Amino acid sequence: MVLPNHSIQSFFPKIPVPSASHAAAGRGTLQKPADALAPSDAGGDLQPETQVWHPKGVYKEVNISDLQPGSCKVTFKGRIVNSSPSLETNPGSKKSMLPKGYHFLVLKDDTGLVAIKLVVTANHHTRLQFGRLVTIWATTAIVYTLTTASLLIPHVPLFIPIHPSLTSPSSIKFHPLSTSPTLYRLPSSLNLTPLLTFLTSPSPPPTDTRLLVCVDTVFAPRTLKSKNPPGLDLVMTEVRVFDESAPAGCSLKLWCNKTTSALGWTANQTVLLLTNPRRETAGPVPELGVGLGTLVEVDPGGYEAGWLRGMAAGRAERQVVCVPFPEGGFPEEEGEGVCTLAEVDGRVRGEEGSGFVGRVNVLVLGTKLGEMKRMGKLCCAECCHLPLYAATPSATCNTCDTAHSLVLNPAVFGRLADETGCLSASKMVWSDRACTELLFGTGKHKPDPSGVTEDWRSIVGMDVSALKEEVDEKLAYCRVTLVVGWQGEGGVGRVCVLGVDWEDGDEELM
């Protein structure tokens, strides 16, 4: 579908707007009944706190598909699936594309779609988030056709004008994002196009193209300078999304007021059903965009969305590189005594329900501190479902700008072996103490890198060649005893290294 770039104002016939004095006539006289709207709900952000709107008379509760053109007195709920804020509240956007004096919304319930023309009387633009539940009290529905609209949004037969004011018979209530979380999650009919097909198809996507994607990463909003009109500050949030056909995913860019929609999205959990998304091909790789005719359903229900969430959860588990060392949760006693790697493996697989602590005597096959320092991966943490690597023990997440204390990347310890098997150190979760004890040793056979104090963090100041010569070479083929722990059910699900004992190792070595 090719969408013409017409002004959204041309979609609608002119509707008389009550004058400001008329709107203000009833102020200060109303008590707040049970279903009255506080000013912040009804659009009264600019009105005194004492002002509330409440419905006069009976509004019939209907579904969106029950709406008929003409006069009515009805109330219904729906979730926002698209919005265009008024030009005044969104100065960065292309002027010709935006309505003046009102916000344009598309609402969806489990039965249909309807457009809302919301006269701007308050700071509503920050609430125009995809997926937000709203209640409408309406007295008029107008046919939404090519004679009233230059751009048809598929399956939107009507639009409803809303002018929130104390004396208006029409109103809108924006519910908190947590309200009725399971209401109106029925997805639009699912005739899904794989993301990869959509991105790579040589022909324009047909009308009613639907993509079901999962959020992979939500990057921090960036401010960019617009080209047309030049020099305006535009806020943009980039969201990486994926599906089974395109596991590497692609960018979905949200601009201006739409960036607030992504604030509540969670990586590997939030699923989006996009109807008629835009395919942006200006850059080196195709991207997704949300146009005037796009519908965005957040966290739809249904089998397909559930399946995608399950697939995303499995993927997230595999991606985890850095599990924080758990505080507590291990048995007090070293019940297992000295055991082999094979025995630890069997114990973990056999009895996940119960925790244990034991000792394993292993050979350090080769550490990689120098190499990891060179790669800038000496330390790590995890944030926003992404690994965060650095050469120093503190760093800031590029996605959400949160500062983190990092742990020593367990991959620096390479592989560990005994006569029964071999294990990658990065598959285990190392305590700070264990890291320090492996690097600096305990007792008479400590590797003792010169000039450093005994905390693993002191090695981050060493350069690559010093790490290779003074740490990696000295640790190669050393035998140490690891004090390993397993938390059992409800734990981190990885073998943890609580400490490292060099004394036992010496005896084995001699």
Ligand SMILES: [Zn+2]
């Ligand atoms: Zn982060």
